[in-house]
Amino acid sequence: DAGVTQSPTHLIKTRGQQVTLRCSPISGHKSVSWYQQVLGQGPQFIFQYYEKEERGRGNFPDRFSARQFPNYSSELNVNALLLGDSALYLCASSFRWDTNTDTQYFGPGTRLTVL
Amino acid sequence: GDSVTQMEGPVTLSEEAFLTKNCTYTATEYPSLFWYVQYPGEGLQLLLKATKADDKGSNKGFEATYRKETTSFHLEKGSVQVSDSAVYFCALISGGATNKLIFGTGTLLAVQP
Numbered sequence: 667d668a669g670v671t672q673s674p675t676h677l678i679k680t681r682g683q684q685v686t687l688r689c690s691p692i693s694g695h696k697s698v699s700w701y702q703q704v705l706g707q708g709p710q711f712i713f714q715y716y717e718k719e720e721r722g723r724g725n726f727p728d729r730f731s732a733r734q735f736p737n738y739s740s741e742l743n744v745n746a747l748l749l750g751d752s753a754l755y756l757c758a759s760s761f762r763w764d765t766n767t768d769t770q771y772f773g774p775g776t777r778l779t780v781l
Numbered sequence: 782g783d784s785v786t787q788m789e790g791p792v793t794l795s796e797e798a799f800l801t802k803n804c805t806y807t808a809t810e811y812p813s814l815f816w817y818v819q820y821p822g823e824g825l826q827l828l829l830k831a832t833k834a835d836d837k838g839s840n841k842g843f844e845a846t847y848r849k850e851t852t853s854f855h856l857e858k859g860s861v862q863v864s865d866s867a868v869y870f871c872a873l874i875s876g877g878a879t880n881k882l883i884f885g886t887g888t889l890l891a892v893q894p
Contacts, residue, residue, distance in 0.1 A: 670824075697880070699880070699881070699882075701882070706886075707886055707887070708785075708870050708872075708884030708885050708886050708887050709825070709870075709882070709884050710884075711881050711882065711883070714880070714881060722879060722881050724881075756824055756825065758825075758882075760880060762880065763878075763879070763880055764878040764879065764880070765878075765880060766812060766813040766832070766874035766875065766876060766877075766879065766880055767813055767832045768880055769827055769830065770827075770880060770882060771827070772817075772824040772825040772826070773824050774823055774824040775823075775824045
């Protein structure tokens with residue numbers, strides 16, 4: 667079975683530009699979460715979606731937005747890029763969003779570099 | 782707020798050495814605990830988990846026991862291999878209606894032949 671997939675693998679942008687990252691969850695999973703991993707740190711929670719509804723939001727500015735589609739895939743958008751947005755962006759999928767026992771499976775990530 | 786603490790810096794071990802990685806947590810509600818591993822250039826993989834006190838998670842020779850009294854979830858392996866070289870993250874999901882993961886800063890393990 668296919669795991670969580672993310673595209674693109676790598677991305678280079680300049681300050682002020684906008685970027686869209688994409689994620690496809692494991693088949694049957696309805697919940698998608700996004701995390702930002704800055705080099706040398708643990709991942710930080712950005713958003714969670716379930717059945718196209720936002721179920722959680724981390725402490726990130728409004729430049730960050732996301733959505734989930736009817737097929738449960740998701741996009742993360744970042745506007746007005748800053749140098750500090752350079753990071754590995756990870757997508758995770760799970761069956762549910764409302765329990766702490768459900769395992770989340772991560773994709774390989776998108777490496778964003780902002781110059 | 783909830784948090785996970787991993788205090789160790791990078792560790793280098795020889796093959797077949799014993800491994801222990803410390804993890805302590807703070808949580809307002811009864812959490813589930815996880816260890817994730819990140820191999821070079823890859824995303825995160827779940828290594829093991831425990832969802833209630835005294836549970837022992839195990840996988841690939843790694844073990845960790847959920848200790849509520851010491852708020853800890855230390856990772857151990859009796860004999861490491863070169864292929865275990867990676868960054869290890871301890872994480873929790875707090876109780877309640879959420880599956881938001883809160884990660885520690887991670888610790889790098891390098892295993893030399």
